[in-house]
Amino acid sequence: MTQEELIQKIDILRKEKHAIIMAHYYQTADIQAIADFIGDSLALAQKAKTTDAQIIVICGVHFMGETAKIICPDKKVLVPDLHAGCSLADSCKAEDLRVMKEQHPDHMVVSYVNTTAEVKALTNVCVTSSNAKKIVDMLPKDAKIIFGPDRNLGNYINSLTGRNMLLWNGACHVHERFSVERLVELKKKHPAAKVLAHPECKAAVIALADVVGSTAALLEYAKKSDSIEFLVATESGILFEMQRACPEKTFIPVPPEMSESFDKEGNLIPCACNECDYMRMNTMQKLYDCLNEEKNEIFVAPEIAEKAVVCIDKMLEMSK
Numbered sequence: 001m002t003q004e005e006l007i008q009k010i011d012i013l014r015k016e017k018h019a020i021i022m023a024h025y026y027q028t029a030d031i032q033a034i035a036d037f038i039g040d041s042l043a044l045a046q047k048a049k050t051t052d053a054q055i056i057v058i059c060g061v062h063f064m065g066e067t068a069k070i071i072c073p074d075k076k077v078l079v080p081d082l083h084a085g086c087s088l089a090d091s092c093k094a095e096d097l098r099v100m101k102e103q104h105p106d107h108m109v110v111s112y113v114n115t116t117a118e119v120k121a122l123t124n125v126c127v128t129s130s131n132a133k134k135i136v137d138m139l140p141k142d143a144k145i146i147f148g149p150d151r152n153l154g155n156y157i158n159s160l161t162g163r164n165m166l167l168w169n170g171a172c173h174v175h176e177r178f179s180v181e182r183l184v185e186l187k188k189k190h191p192a193a194k195v196l197a198h199p200e201c202k203a204a205v206i207a208l209a210d211v212v213g214s215t216a217a218l219l220e221y222a223k224k225s226d227s228i229e230f231l232v233a234t235e236s237g238i239l240f241e242m243q244r245a246c247p248e249k250t251f252i253p254v255p256p257e258m259s260e261s262f263d264k265e266g267n268l269i270p271c272a273c274n275e276c277d278y279m280r281m282n283t284m285q286k287l288y289d290c291l292n293e294e295k296n297e298i299f300v301a302p303e304i305a306e307k308a309v310v311c312i313d314k315m316l317e318m319s320k
C-alpha cells in the first residue's frame with residue numbers, strides 16, 4: 001500500500017471502529033500527523049482517562065500501552081508493535097525493586113511512569129517528567145523515598161527539591177548519549193540559541209541548558225519564547241511538533257556522542273541520530289495492521305492492574 005492509501009484506510013478504520021489514535025511526541029512525523037492526539041506520557045495518560053473511544057491505539061512504547069490499559073481496563077488497548085520496549089523500563093525489574101524495598105522498609109517508592117505494570121504495582125506514587133517536582137514537593141518533608149528508575153531525573157529532582165531520595169541506577173539509552181562536547185561546539189556556532197534539555201539527560205548536559213523540562217514543557221517554551229533558534233537535547237521526534245507549531249523558528253537536534261566506528265577514510269562515524277529505536281519500531285503499516293486486525297492487544301493481569309492503578313490515579317490526582 002502507498003502512504004496515501006494507508007492514511008485513507010487508517011482514517012476510515014478509526015471512524016468505523018470508534019477508535020482513538022494517540023501518539024507520543026517521539027513517534028515518526030507521519031504517525032504524529034495522523035494521530036487524533038499527540039502528547040507526552042502524562043498527557044497520554046490523562047487523555048486515556050477521559051476518552052469515550054472503545055479502542056485506544058497507543059503509538060508509543062509498551063509501558064504506555066500498559067498504562068492506558070490499567071487506567072481503562074474495559075477498553076481494548078492496541079499498540080502497533082508489541083516489541084517496542086524501553087531501555088529505562090527494562091533497567092528496573094520488579095523482583096529487584098522488591099529486594100530494595102525489603103532493604104529499606106521505611107521508604108516509600110516514587111516511580112517514573114516509564115516502568116512496567118509490575119513495578120507500578122510496587123509503587124506508592126507515579127510521576128512523569130512533567131509533574132515529578134510538583135509531586136515530590138507535595139510529599140511529607142520527612143518522607144524517605146526510593147526514586148526510580150531514572151537516575152538523571154532523580155538527581156535533577158533532588159537538586160530542585162532539596163530531597164535526598166535514594167536513586168535507582170537506571171537511565172534512558174537515548175538521553176544518556178547526548179554529547180557535552182558537541183553541545184558546547186554548537187553553542188559557540190549559535191550563541192543566540194536557547195538550549196532545551198529533557199531531565200533524563202546527564203547532569204553535564206542539564207548544566208548547559210537554558211530550559212529543562214518534559215517534552216510538553218520544552219514545546220511550550222519554544223512556542224512562547226522570543227528566541228528564534230533552539231538546540232534540542234531530547235529524542236528528535238519532538239522536532240516535528242516544534243517545527244509544526246513554530247514554522248518560523250529553527251530547531252537543531254543536539255548530536256549524540258561519537259561511536260567507536262570509523263569510515264573508510266578513518267573518520268569517526270557518529271551514532272545514529274538521537275532517535276529511540278523502540279519508538280521508531282512503530283510504522284504506518286503496523287498501525288494500520290493493528291487497527292484492522294485488532295491485534296497486539298495489551299493485557300495486564302487483574303491482580304497487578306488493581307495495585308498499579310492506585311499509583312497512577314494518585315499521580316493524576318496530585319498533578320491537577
Ligand code: SF4
Binds near residue numbers: 061085172278
Ligand atoms: S526515549 Fe528512552 S525513556 Fe523514552 S521510550 Fe525510548 S528508551 Fe524509553
